[in-house]
Amino acid sequence: MRAVLILMMVCWAGVVAAKDLRIGYLSLSGDTRYTQDWGYARLITPPPIRTVEGAQMAIADLAFLAEAVNLKPVLDARESGPEGLAASLQAMVADGAEFIVLDLPAPLVEVVAQSAADLPVTLINATAPEDAVRSACHANMLHSGPSLRMTMDTHVQYLRAMNWLRVLVLVGEDPSDQGLADAFTLSAERMRLEIVGRRDFTLAANPQAREGNNVKLLTADLDYDVVFVADTRGEFGRYIPYATQLPRPVIGSVGLTAQAWHWAMERDGATQVSSRFDKMTNGRKMSSADWAVWVAVKSVISGYTKVPNADQAAVRDYLKSPKFRLDGSKGVTLGYRPWDGQLRMPILLATHDAVIAIAPIEGYLHPETTLDTLGTDQAEFVCD
Amino acid sequence: MNRTLLAAAICLTALPTFAKDTGLIFVSLERGNEILVLNPDMTEHKRIETSRRPRDMHFNAAHDKLYVACGDDDSIDVIDVATLEVIDSIPTGPSPEVFAFSPDETKIYVSNEEDSTMEIIDVATKTVTARVPTGAEPEGVITGLDGKTVFVTSEVADMVHVVDTATARVTKNIVVGTRPRRFIATPDGAELWVSDELSSEVHVIDLATLEVAEVLSFLPPGFRPEDVTPVGMAITQDGSKVIVTLGRANHVVFVDAKSRDVLAYTLVGSRAWDVDISRDETTAYVANGLSDDITVIDMATMKAIQSVPVGRTPHSIRVDD
Numbered sequence: 001m002r003a004v005l006i007l008m009m010v011c012w013a014g015v016v017a018a019k020d021l022r023i024g025y026l027s028l029s030g031d032t033r034y035t036q037d038w039g040y041a042r043l044i045t046p047p048p049i050r051t052v053e054g055a056q057m058a059i060a061d062l063a064f065l066a067e068a069v070n071l072k073p074v075l076d077a078r079e080s081g082p083e084g085l086a087a088s089l090q091a092m093v094a095d096g097a098e099f100i101v102l103d104l105p106a107p108l109v110e111v112v113a114q115s116a117a118d119l120p121v122t123l124i125n126a127t128a129p130e131d132a133v134r135s136a137c138h139a140n141m142l143h144s145g146p147s148l149r150m151t152m153d154t155h156v157q158y159l160r161a162m163n164w165l166r167v168l169v170l171v172g173e174d175p176s177d178q179g180l181a182d183a184f185t186l187s188a189e190r191m192r193l194e195i196v197g198r199r200d201f202t203l204a205a206n207p208q209a210r211e212g213n214n215v216k217l218l219t220a221d222l223d224y225d226v227v228f229v230a231d232t233r234g235e236f237g238r239y240i241p242y243a244t245q246l247p248r249p250v251i252g253s254v255g256l257t258a259q260a261w262h263w264a265m266e267r268d269g270a271t272q273v274s275s276r277f278d279k280m281t282n283g284r285k286m287s288s289a290d291w292a293v294w295v296a297v298k299s300v301i302s303g304y305t306k307v308p309n310a311d312q313a314a315v316r317d318y319l320k321s322p323k324f325r326l327d328g329s330k331g332v333t334l335g336y337r338p339w340d341g342q343l344r345m346p347i348l349l350a351t352h353d354a355v356i357a358i359a360p361i362e363g364y365l366h367p368e369t370t371l372d373t374l375g376t377d378q379a380e381f382v383c384d
Numbered sequence: 385m386n387r388t389l390l391a392a393a394i395c396l397t398a399l400p401t402f403a404k405d406t407g408l409i410f411v412s413l414e415r416g417n418e419i420l421v422l423n424p425d426m427t428e429h430k431r432i433e434t435s436r437r438p439r440d441m442h443f444n445a446a447h448d449k450l451y452v453a454c455g456d457d458d459s460i461d462v463i464d465v466a467t468l469e470v471i472d473s474i475p476t477g478p479s480p481e482v483f484a485f486s487p488d489e490t491k492i493y494v495s496n497e498e499d500s501t502m503e504i505i506d507v508a509t510k511t512v513t514a515r516v517p518t519g520a521e522p523e524g525v526i527t528g529l530d531g532k533t534v535f536v537t538s539e540v541a542d543m544v545h546v547v548d549t550a551t552a553r554v555t556k557n558i559v560v561g562t563r564p565r566r567f568i569a570t571p572d573g574a575e576l577w578v579s580d581e582l583s584s585e586v587h588v589i590d591l592a593t594l595e596v597a598e599v600l601s602f603l604p605p606g607f608r609p610e611d612v613t614p615v616g617m618a619i620t621q622d623g624s625k626v627i628v629t630l631g632r633a634n635h636v637v638f639v640d641a642k643s644r645d646v647l648a649y650t651l652v653g654s655r656a657w658d659v660d661i662s663r664d665e666t667t668a669y670v671a672n673g674l675s676d677d678i679t680v681i682d683m684a685t686m687k688a689i690q691s692v693p694v695g696r697t698p699h700s701i702r703v704d705d
Contacts, residue, residue: 064519065541068557269539269563272479272497272521302542305559327540327563327582331632333610369610 018072023300024092024100024121025055025077025293026085028108033127034289051103051127052077053281054290058297061276062305069305075297082108086115093121098312099300101144101293106130113138122316124299126292130179131376134340137383142319142341144299145292148180150375151258152187154347154359155228155251157373160191161361164225164249169198170218170240172231181230184252196224201236219244228252255351258359261291262350268331295328295343299336302326330358332371339378344371406465408704409669411678412438412452415696419452421468424705426680426692430468434461439699440482444489447704453480453494460492460505465704474510477503482523482566486549487531493549495522495536502536502545504552514552518545524578526567528591535576537564544578546594556594560587565615570641571623579614579628586614586628602628604635604649616658620665627668629656636670638686648686652679658698663705671698 034049052075059073066073076097078088085104089112092100099122102109106128113136116123123141125133129148133141159165167188171181185195202212211217219227219240227244229252231237237254249255263274263285273294277286286294303315303324310318318324320341325333330346337344349357360370372378407424417436421429435454438461442451450463453476460480462472477496484493485507492505495518502522504514519541526535527549534547542564546556561580564587568577575597576589590597602612613631619641620626626639629652636656638647653672661668661683668681671694678698680690 061520061540063541064538064545064557065543065559068541068543068559269521275498276520325562325583327542331613333562333582333584369608 018067018070020096021066021071021073021301021304022076022092022095022097023055023059023073023297024089024097025052025075025103025297026088026092026100026112027052027077027079027103028085028105029079029081031103031105033105049287049289050281051287051289051293053277053284054286054293055101055297057277057280058294058301060280062298062301065305066301069308071301071304073297073301082111085112089116089121090119093119097121098315099124101126101296101300103127103289103293106133109133110136113141116140120312122312124296126296127289131183132384134342134376135382135384137340140313140316142296142299142316142336142343144296144343145288146258146260146345146347147342147375148183149187150342150345151347152184153374154258154349155184155256156187156191156193157359157361157364158256158349158357159188159193159226159251161357161363165192166194166196166224167226167228168196168219168222168224168248169228169230170237171198171200172233172236173200173202174231174233176232177230180232180253181228184228184230197222201231203236215240215243216245219246219248224248226251229254256349256356257351259348259350260288260345261286262288262348262355264350264353265330265348265355269327269329273329291328295326295334298328299324299326299343334371337372337375337378339381340376342375344369344375346371347374406704408465410441410450410702410704411671411694412441412699412701413695413697414439414455414673414699418695419450419463420694420698422692422694426690431695432463432468432470434463434470435459435473439480441700441702442483442485443702443704444485450702450704451483451485451492453483455479455481455497460494474505474507476505477501477512477515482525484525484527484534486527487529491549493525493527493534493536493547495525497521497523497539500538502534502547504549516545516547516552516554518554519543524564524566526569526576529569529573535567537567537578539563539565539581542580544576544589558589558594558596560589560596561585561599566617568617568619568626570619571621577617577619577626579617581613581615581631584609584612584614586617598644600639600644602630602637602639602646602649604630604633604637607633607635613655616656616671618659618661618668620661627659627661629659629670631655631657634672636668636681650681650686650688652681652688653677653691658700660701660703662703669701669703671701673697673699 080088101124109128125143227250229237231253241250307318320336320338328334347359364373409422411420419432423429435457437456438452440453452461460474464471479498480494481497502516519538521539524537544558545554561583563582565579578587586600588598611633616629618627635649652670654675655673658671670679677693
């Protein structure tokens with residue numbers, strides 16, 4: 001039925017054949033960010049994240065719009081090991097992809113960006129939150145997922161609003177845990193929160209290391225309003241809530257987390273996005289990473305429909321201009337910041353099954369748009 | 385014939401023309417799973433339990449029945465206006481949100497926001513006679529004056545689909561602003577107005593050419609464009625004045641429909657969505673989705689005169705006068 005309809009619309013639109021709009025999608029085989037079964041006894045077993053499904057959904061969502069302007073979005077999805085990424089990217093560009101969405105960890109985003117510096121292509125980093133990827137200032141790169149700084153600012157705005165001002169920071173052994181704790185500390189100090197302590201935890205059960213592996217000891221001997229846990233692998237953090245010496249809320253990697261998307265968001269058409277995703281993936285809940293890929297592809301198709309006959313550089317300029325008003329189903333219009341290519345967006349503070357607050361928290365003001373109270377603002381942004 | 389035209393006018397403007405003059409005000413409560421019925425003095429008359437998540441509502445031309453789309457039970461409930469009881473239920477596709485009648489009331493056109501279709505339902509047999517695929521998240525539905533055309537918005541595809549009711553096919557797509565929501569048509573059949581929630585605009589479509597004739601934008605003092613999220617609209621019977629709810633900007637705007645001049649911005653409740661006007665056009669009622677109340681506006685002064693708490697998440701308002 002739909003095929004007939006689309007065919008009919010194409011006929012109606014004229015005799016011109018629809019122009020292919022090739023959109024690349026590049027991911028890493030065996031990306032450890034999504035395969036959590038390394039956890040002991042494989043206790044953490046969320047369904048594997050395949051963000052390519054977000055890209056597929058965006059193309060289905062915008063099929064009518066694309067047809068109306070004679071465009072035919074074609075997804076070129078490739079996956080490769082770390083060594084093959086640059087070659088895959090170049091092959092996609094050679095095949096005509098003008099925009100390529102990256103679902104890669106930060107170090108590999110860098111590798112790919114360098115290999116694409118002189119190619120006629122725009123990259124959209126969807127899932128590497130590190131601010132260094134932004135301040136690297138790749139001219140042909142946009143970022144559709146929130147930066148670490150944006151999610152940390154979200155926590156800090158909420159703590160300020162709740163008047164929970166003294167924070168105990170617990171940090172894991174993974175280097176990315178240190179990075180997360182550093183990012184939080186930076187945001188917290190900007191808003192004059194007090195970090196009353198920063199303590200390292202370890203998974204080792206050695207009694208001699210009990211200062212680092214016993215949650216009661218880790219959270220004893222000082223007073224605080226809230227515990228921030230930096231545990232990107234999730235192996236220790238999940239044992240912290242309800243186990244602290246003082247009865248205090250836990251935020252960060254566990255407890256209350258800052259997310260681009262959450263299935264429990266039920267306003268502003270979010271439910272429809274989540275349920276379309278559920279249906280398409282046989283019941284998988286849309287994650288923040290899925291949303292970031294979905295919104296990246298949605299940006300590309302929307303851009304090409306609004307700026308007909310433009311090349312990727314012109315479309316990229318349009319996406320970064322105030323004229324671009326993107327609907328990410330979060331109730332406000334989204335757009336890419338001209339200074340660092342970052343998508344500005346509201347960020348959710350969510351527990352495992354509820355959205356508790358949405359930043360920018362009411363009361364945070366900004367001369368241009370309150371969304372720019374989250375992340376590195378223009379005045380403070382510098383390229384590395 | 386005259387009756388058909390009048391019925392068409394009802395579909396287009398959502399303004400009651402046949403009156404029983406009960407003066408009752410119906411408010412659908414999306415999270416309350418009920419319809420609150422208010423007396424003309426705004427005191428509570430009754431609460432009618434409905435299927436889950438009641439949203440858009442329309443009277444039939446005779447005004448003896450009120451139809452309510454219930455999103456979480458996939459049905460359109462039918463309420464007897466005399467007894468204020470649910471007397472029937474019409475099954476629909478997943479998550480019906482907004483609907484319109486054909487001018488002769490034999491058909492219902494309903495948007496099913498979760499499976500990207502507009503269904504055509506035969507009212508007498510309660511069966512689906514056609515499913516028209518639309519862009520994702522179809523919402524606003526309105527029947528053209530002649531009944532040969534139905535217009536439906538797709539919130540995700542940013543367009544208005546023009547549907548031929550005889551063939552149940554989309555004959556044209558009109559690209560409008562970001563996240564198009566609802567419609568009104570001018571009573572003379574010349575223009576169709578579409579609210580664009582996320583581009584803070586109203587697109588005016590020329591019904592003769594089916595092209596966008598004009599794009600209107602509104603900005604209450606002290607707000608930024610991104611705060612302005614237009615959704616619901618109502619037009620006076622003479623077609624001279626339009627009220628547009630501005631959502632997060634917590635205002636409605638009164639617009640001169642001909643000159644497009646802003647006549648007033650009126651402060652209402654939080655996230656103002658739906659609006660309806662009483663038949664004598666002395667009063668407008670605005671549903672505020674985030675403050676769980678409705679605002680009563682005096683049409684002469686264009687000022688809010690009363691706020692009435694109604695229950696969880698008011699979606700639509702219809703006046704039976």
